[in-house]
Amino acid sequence: MKQIFPIKHVMGYVLSLVLTIIALSVAYYDLSYATGMVILSVTAIIQACVQLFLFMHVGESDDKHAVYINIIYAIFIALIIVFGTLFTMIWGHAGH
Known part of the structure; x- marks a missing residue:
């Protein structure tokens, strides 16, 4: 029986918001260039994976x-x- 409430999608949405806030924090804090690029790169890769696997249903085919x-x-x-x-x-x- 399928779940009525899509908990995975809600958690993916919350994770996407958290990752976006982390990425935006790079612009607000005085971080070195290397640190900022590492944070942006890691959050972008995680964000892409969340989008592919949770919202685009890549693993469900x-x-x-x-x-x-x-x-x-x-x-x-x-x-x-x-x-x-x-x-x-x-x-x-x-x-x-």
């Missing part, structure tokens, strides 16, 4: 293998775009 392959592929493409952009814009390897 019958074809979990294909869903995880698609997520890995999307992360791979995003990393190629980010680091390719950094490579061409910062290190000056664009065609002159």
